[in-house]
Amino acid sequence: MTAPRPTSFGPRDLLVVLAMNVLWGLNIIAVKMAVTEIAPLTAGFLRQAMVLLVCGGALRIVPGRMKTLVALGILSGGVFYVAVNLSLAVADNVGALAIAGQLGVPFSMLLAILVFREKIHAARITGIMLAFAGVGLLVFDPAAAKEGPGLALTAIASFIWAVCSLLQRKLIGVPILTIYAWVGLMGSIVMGAMAWTFERDAMLGVGDIRLQSLGWVAFSAIGSSVLGQGAMVWLLQRHPVSTVTPLTLAAPVISVFAAAYWFDSPLGLAMLAGGAIAMLGVAIVTVRTARAGEAK
Structure with missing residues (x-):
């Protein structure tokens, strides 16, 4: 992706940011409701089939990128x-899972260090430690501790998401709809095969x-995949990464409180404290990583 032209952050941009965060934040409710009413693997197959239906027109061979596209599709769309x-099918306290889901950011940073030999300094190390410590606090909340599985x-x-984030680095310049067309195709194959094997009656x-x-x-x-990711790409084409990336941090906060309200699940002191500490760590890693990327 080429460097965006400097543009002012206007009302339209703010509306796109709000929509993006709401779509991502409410996604956890949609997935929980889906796997409650439909067998989980079958629901996953239907999701990827819909993504393929929407993005299938952009499906094409991208020379030199196919191994990465197929791998991303299998991992991101399937596994x-x-x-x-x-x-989400085995859990009742969805808010706790929303907090634990933030481990993707520190996992991604750790993998970048191991794979790309990226060098990080004290701030991001502190952020990684805070993110893990915040999630670790969930074991002290009675409502969250029982959600072990x-x-x-x-x-x-979250670890798989982190691996996918590294794969996406190799796909810069590939249209987002083409990427999601391959995610939808490979995801449909993987999820369809698994659902047919383990949930044949549901299929x-x-x-x-x-x-x-x-x-x-x-x-x-x-909403979450096509429109949410599309909004992110649109923003990155208009503004620097260091401006856009921190604006995504509202999504997990929306997830935690929206899930607590929708499912009437408790938010104990330990869970709130753990969520706040984890989000602080994620914010530090996210902001510092975006700034480091801009400086290169």
Whole structure:
């Protein structure tokens, strides 16, 4: 992506930022509702099929990038959503999972250090430690501590997300719709195969799924993935990374409080403190990484 032209941050940009954060923040509710009403692997298959339907027109061979596109599609469209959907299917306290989901940022930073030999200084090291410490505090909250399997699956999903973020670095310049077309295609294949193997009755009953249930899947597929990511790309084309990236930090905050309200799940002191500490760590890593990228 080429450096954006300097433009002022106007009302339209703010509306796009607000929409992006709301779409991403409410996505956890949509996915939880989807896996409650539809078998989790089948819901994942339907999600990726919708992404493919929307973005399929942009599916094309990109010379020199196909191994990365296929790998990203399998991981981001398939394996990641196996972990995410199963985590939400087995958990009751969705807010706790939203907090644990922030581990993707420090995982991504640690992988960048190992893979790309990136050098980081005290600020980002502190941010990584705070993010892990904040999530670790969840074990002291009775409502969150009982979500062990869900938290473990969320941590696995966060690690997969971090791997995908490294793969996406190799796809700079590839149109976002083309990327998501491959994610939708490979995700549909992976999720479809797994759902057919482990949830055959649910797959055979896809035609009987209520429109309301499909609506939750559509919100996640189109709203969060296509529109949310599209908004991010649009902003990055107009403003520096160091300006845009920190503006995404509202999404997990929306997720935590929206999930607590929607599912009437408790937000104990330990969970709030852990969430605040984790978000502080994520904010430090995010802002410093964006600034470091701008300085290169």
